[in-house]
Amino acid sequence: MKYVIGVDLGTSAVKLLLVNRNGEIAQEVSKPLSLIQSKTGYSEQDPNLWVEQTMAGLREMLGNFEGDPADIEGISFSGQMHGLVLLDEHYNVLRNAILWNDTRTTAQCREIYEAVGEHRLLEITKNPALEGFTLPKILWVKEHEPEIFQEAAAFVLPKDYVRYKLTGKLHMEYSDAAGTLLLDVGRNEWSREICRSLDIEPDLCPPLVASSDEVGQVDAQVAEATGLSAGTRVFAGAADNACGAIGSGILEDGKTLVSTGTSGVVLSYESSNDKDFRGQVHYFNHGAPNAYYTMGVTLAAGYSLSWFKDAFAGEESFDDLLAGVDSVPAGSNGLLFTPYVAGERTPHANADIRASFIGMDSAHERRHFVRAVMEGITFSLNESIAIFREHGKRIEKIVSIGGGAKNDLWLQMQADIFDAKIVKFSSEQGPGMGAAMLAAYGCGWFDSLHGCADAFLKVEKMFSPDPENVERYKELFEIYQDVYGRTKELNEKLVNFRE
Ligand SMILES: Nc1ncnc2c1ncn2[C@@H]1O[C@H](COP(=O)(O)OP(=O)(O)O)[C@@H](O)[C@H]1O
Numbered sequence: 001m002k003y004v005i006g007v008d009l010g011t012s013a014v015k016l017l018l019v020n021r022n023g024e025i026a027q028e029v030s031k032p033l034s035l036i037q038s039k040t041g042y043s044e045q046d047p048n049l050w051v052e053q054t055m056a057g058l059r060e061m062l063g064n065f066e067g068d069p070a071d072i073e074g075i076s077f078s079g080q081m082h083g084l085v086l087l088d089e090h091y092n093v094l095r096n097a098i099l100w101n102d103t104r105t106t107a108q109c110r111e112i113y114e115a116v117g118e119h120r121l122l123e124i125t126k127n128p129a130l131e132g133f134t135l136p137k138i139l140w141v142k143e144h145e146p147e148i149f150q151e152a153a154a155f156v157l158p159k160d161y162v163r164y165k166l167t168g169k170l171h172m173e174y175s176d177a178a179g180t181l182l183l184d185v186g187r188n189e190w191s192r193e194i195c196r197s198l199d200i201e202p203d204l205c206p207p208l209v210a211s212s213d214e215v216g217q218v219d220a221q222v223a224e225a226t227g228l229s230a231g232t233r234v235f236a237g238a239a240d241n242a243c244g245a246i247g248s249g250i251l252e253d254g255k256t257l258v259s260t261g262t263s264g265v266v267l268s269y270e271s272s273n274d275k276d277f278r279g280q281v282h283y284f285n286h287g288a289p290n291a292y293y294t295m296g297v298t299l300a301a302g303y304s305l306s307w308f309k310d311a312f313a314g315e316e317s318f319d320d321l322l323a324g325v326d327s328v329p330a331g332s333n334g335l336l337f338t339p340y341v342a343g344e345r346t347p348h349a350n351a352d353i354r355a356s357f358i359g360m361d362s363a364h365e366r367r368h369f370v371r372a373v374m375e376g377i378t379f380s381l382n383e384s385i386a387i388f389r390e391h392g393k394r395i396e397k398i399v400s401i402g403g404g405a406k407n408d409l410w411l412q413m414q415a416d417i418f419d420a421k422i423v424k425f426s427s428e429q430g431p432g433m434g435a436a437m438l439a440a441y442g443c444g445w446f447d448s449l450h451g452c453a454d455a456f457l458k459v460e461k462m463f464s465p466d467p468e469n470v471e472r473y474k475e476l477f478e479i480y481q482d483v484y485g486r487t488k489e490l491n492e493k494l495v496n497f498r499e
């Protein structure tokens with residue numbers, strides 16, 4: 001039997017899937033990653049930890065693999081988007097990576113608008129300037145750490161660095177490049193105009209490739225250290241949300257996915273890049289050829305639940321934490337939560353907003369708080385769904401992926417809040433599967449990603465909306481939407497008290 005490996009470099013962990021020619025997952029390995037948060041709004045990781053944990057994951061996988069390593073024909077990558085990895089002329093890492101959920105760059109976003117113009121930025125990149133994107137992070141280092149910036153010879157995104165360490169070849173591919181704010185999406189090339197306006201050396205931008213391009217081979221040292229066969233073919237891969245779309249079969253108009261990872265995402269396929277969402281949602285290149293997607297992002301989706309678990313449930317597993325939640329009725333007995341523990345993106349691009357519990361009552365127990373957190377995250381995702389529906393999209397069926405999709409009660413809650421059918425595939429690991437599919441397609445196992453999706457993706461379960469809960473959640477959603485406006489000013493006053 002032949003195999004491919006999909007590596008998903010997430011924020012909470014790097015997850016590896018060994019997938020056979022029938023699309024069956026032969027092995028799944030996960031190695032945790034932690035965040036470095038030295039100040040409120042800061043979020044960093046050490047790129048070398050990504051490499052160590054990926055290598056450790058590969059070693060574990062190959063240690064348990066009973067076949068011939070040469071039967072693993074290809075490997076590809078999915079990666080958390082936007083994180084800035086700055087490299088010197090020898091491609092050594094210059095500082096910790098500044099991640100997608102780091103919001104220190106509000107001033108740099110303003111600077112981008114002033115230099116490029118809001119309208120022109122939208123024209124070139126299809127996106128507004130948001131703190132999470134890469135360009136503001138480059139400008140922040142340039143301004144605050146000029147001695148480091150002076151040494152910079154290239155920047156890449158998280159999975160590009162890991163791929164470089166496996167192959168010795170440095171590239172970026174279009175789906176992730178779209179999230180930098182430096183890509184001219186219409187022309188599929190780096191924007192010299194944006195570089196010029198902000199005095200960024202265009203040579204910092206690495207060569208661009210397509211997601212299924214073969215960009216190198218596993219080098220001899222990595223093979224020795226992991227047990228992989230030297231010469232295993234390496235394919236570029238895609239941004240985690242683009243990979244999630246491939247791994248969920250979001251490959252044609254009308255298809256939608258929801259992901260509850262560290263971030264939360266509602267993603268919709270687009271066959272062209274000329275629609276006008278006025279920057280309300282992100283608009284990026286897909287990992288599939290000549291395709292795009294739009295998405296709304298909840299900055300702290302799974303992260304809000306993991307924050308709650310870390311703060312109040314110590315070492316308990318997610319399954320234990322969620323165990324009592326089915327005994328709490330929809331609406332958590334009048335307890336509402338807004339998931340803004342790290343700020344928010346869609347629909348409120350606001351780095352300063354923070355979370356609230358509204359309606360705490362002495363009758364509430366921990367299980368009510370847990371359910372309220374899950375509902376609040378899902379209400380936030382529903383705000384993105386509402387934007388898509390307002391723009392005329394019919395959303396009746398949604399594929400749900402990410403860590404949150406491991407929990408059936410949460411999937412039923414999604415069906416009830418979104419008022420749509422929820423599809424659960426046999427694996428919730430859409431991005432890892434998407435990466436494996438890019439390798440399978442790159443290896444020539446299939447003529448198209450569509451063909452690969454037909455062969456690989458298997459529906460395990462469907463969740464239908466419960467009419468009574470749908471009505472209850474509609475009422476609660478209106479109250480939820482009110483909370484942002486009512487807590488915004490209070491949070492602005494609290495900014496100076498945060499460390
Ligand atoms: N068993 C579970 N039930 C519900 N939610 C879970 C479970 N395990 C993990 N999660 C949620 O999934 C999140 C991690 O999802 P994942 O897709 O792996 O994230 P990332 O790709 O960002 O690393 C956690 O923050 C947590 O909120």
Ligand SMILES: O=C(CO)[C@@H](O)[C@H](O)COP(=O)(O)O
Nearest residue numbers: 010011080081100261262263
């Ligand atoms: O910033 C975004 C998308 O714009 C995030 O979706 C990141 O790509 C991180 O993803 P996860 O770690 O939650 O998968």
